[in-house]
Amino acid sequence: MRNITNERELIALALALIGSTTKLSSEERQTRKGIRPTKSERLIEATRKAIQAGDDPLGQAFAEIRPSEIRREKGATYTPAPIITSMTTWAAAEGAPARVVDAGAGSGRFLIAAARLFPKAKLIGVEFDPLAAMLLRANLAVLGLAKRATIIVGDYRQAELPRIKGKTLFIGNPPYVRHHLINEADKNWFADAAASFGVRASKLAGLHIHFFVRTMQLARPGDFGVFITSAEWLDVNYGATLRQLLADGLGGVALHVLEPSVMPFADATTTGAITCFRVGERPDNLCVRSVESLDRLNGLSTGTMVSWDTVSNAKRWSTIVKPGPAVPPGYIELGEICRVHRGQVTGNNSVWIAGEHTKGLPEEVLTPTVTKARDLLSAGERLSDHQQLRRVVDLPTDLEQLDDAALSEVKKFLRWAKQQGADQSYIARHRRAWWSVGLKDPAPLLCTYMARRPPAFVRNLCDARHINIAHGLYPRETMDDITLDALAAWLRDNVGVESGRTYAGGLTKFEPKEIERIWVPRPDQLVV
Numbered sequence: 001m002r003n004i005t006n007e008r009e010l011i012a013l014a015l016a017l018i019g020s021t022t023k024l025s026s027e028e029r030q031t032r033k034g035i036r037p038t039k040s041e042r043l044i045e046a047t048r049k050a051i052q053a054g055d056d057p058l059g060q061a062f063a064e065i066r067p068s069e070i071r072r073e074k075g076a077t078y079t080p081a082p083i084i085t086s087m088t089t090w091a092a093a094e095g096a097p098a099r100v101v102d103a104g105a106g107s108g109r110f111l112i113a114a115a116r117l118f119p120k121a122k123l124i125g126v127e128f129d130p131l132a133a134m135l136l137r138a139n140l141a142v143l144g145l146a147k148r149a150t151i152i153v154g155d156y157r158q159a160e161l162p163r164i165k166g167k168t169l170f171i172g173n174p175p176y177v178r179h180h181l182i183n184e185a186d187k188n189w190f191a192d193a194a195a196s197f198g199v200r201a202s203k204l205a206g207l208h209i210h211f212f213v214r215t216m217q218l219a220r221p222g223d224f225g226v227f228i229t230s231a232e233w234l235d236v237n238y239g240a241t242l243r244q245l246l247a248d249g250l251g252g253v254a255l256h257v258l259e260p261s262v263m264p265f266a267d268a269t270t271t272g273a274i275t276c277f278r279v280g281e282r283p284d285n286l287c288v289r290s291v292e293s294l295d296r297l298n299g300l301s302t303g304t305m306v307s308w309d310t311v312s313n314a315k316r317w318s319t320i321v322k323p324g325p326a327v328p329p330g331y332i333e334l335g336e337i338c339r340v341h342r343g344q345v346t347g348n349n350s351v352w353i354a355g356e357h358t359k360g361l362p363e364e365v366l367t368p369t370v371t372k373a374r375d376l377l378s379a380g381e382r383l384s385d386h387q388q389l390r391r392v393v394d395l396p397t398d399l400e401q402l403d404d405a406a407l408s409e410v411k412k413f414l415r416w417a418k419q420q421g422a423d424q425s426y427i428a429r430h431r432r433a434w435w436s437v438g439l440k441d442p443a444p445l446l447c448t449y450m451a452r453r454p455p456a457f458v459r460n461l462c463d464a465r466h467i468n469i470a471h472g473l474y475p476r477e478t479m480d481d482i483t484l485d486a487l488a489a490w491l492r493d494n495v496g497v498e499s500g501r502t503y504a505g506g507l508t509k510f511e512p513k514e515i516e517r518i519w520v521p522r523p524d525q526l527v528v
């Protein structure tokens with residue numbers, strides 16, 4: 001919207017559309033303080049017309065005005081229309097709910113679409129951001145839906161719903177906020193809430209998983225729901241909470257995973273998964289589908305039925321949604337012979353990677369380390385000389401191990417590091433001693449894992465360590481150099497970008513588990 005250039009103007013427009021009779025929450029009143037409704041009749045009328053025509057000019061203006069980095073921290077990425085249409089179509093096929101709850105409602109795209117389909121349903125929008133809540137109210141007011149709606153301005157994890165007769169539909173796009181940005185109290189809430197359903201909880205779970213757990217707390221048997229989230233929970237350890245809930249009380253009905261190339265959200269490179277559930281009424285089969293484009297969503301009506309026994313026994317769900325070909329004879333998964341570990345995260349590379357600021361530190365605490373993918377890409381087949389590598393400050397947890405001269409230099413460095421906030425990073429606060437990066441043992445085979453090209457597999461002949469820009473391959477049993485060389489050569493020749501996960505935007509990422517799943521010839525077949 002060309003006439004709206006900042007958040008104050010957007011609020012002024014929303015206030016004009018909301019009108020003076022609606023009571024705002026204290027958070028919204030605080031946010032609108034000093035802002036009066038806009039007086040531009042032309043702007044008000046044009047916006048009203050666009051909303052009535054089915055557009056979301058306020059939500060679009062919000063996305064343009066508030067920088068994507070800031071919105072991303074709060075998980076504020078609004079959903080495109082084809083996804084909303086398909087999700088509400090699925091809900092309608094389940095029957096008319098008495099109430100619709102939009103969890104993390106934003107400007108209300110889901111709530112409004114559901115309001116049209118279910119003209120008798122009560123509408124509840126839960127939204128943490130007071131500005132977004134005002135956009136939602138404005139949209140509802142223009143569409144004459146305000147009377148049917150209750151807006152809860154606050155955290156969905158604390159939202160309460162009155163008991164009603166009839167079913168509730170839970171719908172929405174729960175915010176994708178990673179665990180680093182979730183505070184300890186909220187993580188503890190999550191752990192307790194998950195435990196009350198007898199499921200495992202990990203502190204690494206993102207906010208979208210918290211939303212599922214809250215939904216489980218709020219829902220009654222017979223309620224149903226459909227959420228779109230990023231798809232990573234299908235495979236990662238911390239996704240187990242959600243996988244277990246769906247397998248049990250939350251009642252997973254269908255899972256539609258958008259192919260990575262679909263890029264469902266304009267400003268986020270996540271792969272989307274749409275999850276449909278019927279609380280307390282899990283069917284015998286889960287309907288799964290991999291969807292190549294938004295126009296193939298088709299109201300989420302098709303898919304392959306996979307028995308829940310198969311699904312709940314699977315470690316990763318993405319292979320159930322899109323099974324790969326069977327392992328060829330004579331091959332095994334790389335993970336059977338090698339563990340793959342991501343390199344250590346330092347928490348603050350500008351402090352822990354040596355440079356001018358580490359002059360004076362003793363050599364013994366400066367460890368040659370692969371710190372850039374380029375270190376491996378330029379090494380070719382072998383990394384033989386650690387002289388060209390940068391050093392990482394790798395201090396022992398017990399500094400008293402150092403002699404007096406070394407200790408004094410280290411203390412000087414640590415005083416400086418503290419001034420840089422190096423003790424405050426999430427990683428530093430969670431290691432045994434904030435100053436001890438704890439590099440992993442040298443891996444005999446290293447690989448890059450994220451690029452628009454296949455990973456580089458490089459033999460590590462100089463015992464270099466690696467940080468998290470690379471993975472290390474550690475043989476489970478002793479492997480001689482000839483076999484290691486042959487394995488590296490085979491991987492170089494045979495692993496293409498298609499073996500990893502392509503993120504929307506074409507970047508291919510190989511997680512350690514994905515590298516472990518690469519099929520390789522048995523070691524005795526490698527060396528001929």
Ligand SMILES: C[S@@+](CC[C@H](N)C(=O)[O-])C[C@H]1O[C@@H](n2cnc3c(N)ncnc32)[C@H](O)[C@@H]1O
Pocket residue numbers: 074075076077078079102103104105106107108109110126127128129132154155156157172173174175176
């Ligand atoms: C991914 S956006 C979805 C917005 C809208 N439902 C849509 O799909 O267009 C998630 C929304 O959740 C809101 N949000 C973030 N944390 C929240 C919380 N703890 N409780 C309620 N809403 C939250 C964000 O402000 C954002 O508007």
